[in-house]
Amino acid sequence: xxxxxxxxxxxxxxxxxxxxxxxxxxxxxxxxxxxxxxxxxxxxxxxxxxxxxxxxxxxxxxxxxxxxxxxxxxxxxxxxxxxxxxxxxxxxx
Numbered sequence: 001x002x003x004x005x006x007x008x009x010x011x012x013x014x015x016x017x018x019x020x021x022x023x024x025x026x027x028x029x030x031x032x033x034x035x036x037x038x039x040x041x042x043x044x045x046x047x048x049x050x051x052x053x054x055x056x057x058x059x060x061x062x063x064x065x066x067x068x069x070x071x072x073x074x075x076x077x078x079x080x081x082x083x084x085x086x087x088x089x090x091x092x093x
Contacts, residue, residue, distance in 0.1 A: 041092050046084045053077050 012028060015021035022029040041047050053073065060070060 039090050039092060044092055046081060046088070047092075049077075049080055049084060 012021055015030065016023065020031050022031060056073060057070075
């Protein structure tokens with residue numbers, strides 16, 4: 001029994017030191033690695049969509065675009081963001 005305790009304690013210390021386990025309020029927790037890992041921001045379709053939208057708005061603000069398209073863009077952007085949010089599988093890191 002003592003041997004099992006020492007083995008479990010050594011394993012927990014190994015996981016804790018590797019950042020894979022937590023000890024809070026007298027409870028032991030294993031850290032979900034999938035929850036910690038995310039994709040880089042430049043792999044995000046949502047970030048690129050919003051960067052493109054910013055570019056289009058800036059283009060129009062400089063007087064280089066057509067003014068009547070602004071309403072369509074303003075209505076389409078939140079819809080596209082909602083679609084991308086729905087299909088997103090992983091968070092940003």
